[in-house]
Amino acid sequence: MLADRKTSIGETVEARKAPLAGEQAWELLQGAGEVIVGKGRNAVVFHPATDSREEILAHCLGRTGTLRAPTLKIGKRFLVGFNDEMYSKFVK
Numbered sequence: 648m649l650a651d652r653k654t655s656i657g658e659t660v661e662a663r664k665a666p667l668a669g670e671q672a673w674e675l676l677q678g679a680g681e682v683i684v685g686k687g688r689n690a691v692v693f694h695p696a697t698d699s700r701e702e703i704l705a706h707c708l709g710r711t712g713t714l715r716a717p718t719l720k721i722g723k724r725f726l727v728g729f730n731d732e733m734y735s736k737f738v739k
Contacts, residue, residue: 666713673700675714676707680723683737684715685730 667675676682677700682693684706693703707727709715719726719738726737 662714662716662718666711668708668711668713669704672708672714673704676703676725678723679720679725682707682725682727683733685726685728685733688730688732690730690733 677695679695682695682703684691684693686706691706693706695703707714707718715728717726717729721737724737726733
């Protein structure tokens, strides 16, 4: 999908080799303007400046307690998880 849009990738990190859990994940996400989490056919938008840390992490962390993959940072926006519509809308 990214190649189809001629999108370049600045950095790739293998989530299994460098997992981010709890506080580390929050440190990454807290500075974002918005965090958009894809779950199934739905996408939920959070604003770390005003929304609850616990609620954001509940959506962003997987069963193992680590940040869900894939996670993309585009400007001040994070896309967490996969959702076709979310990627179509926000990955340019």
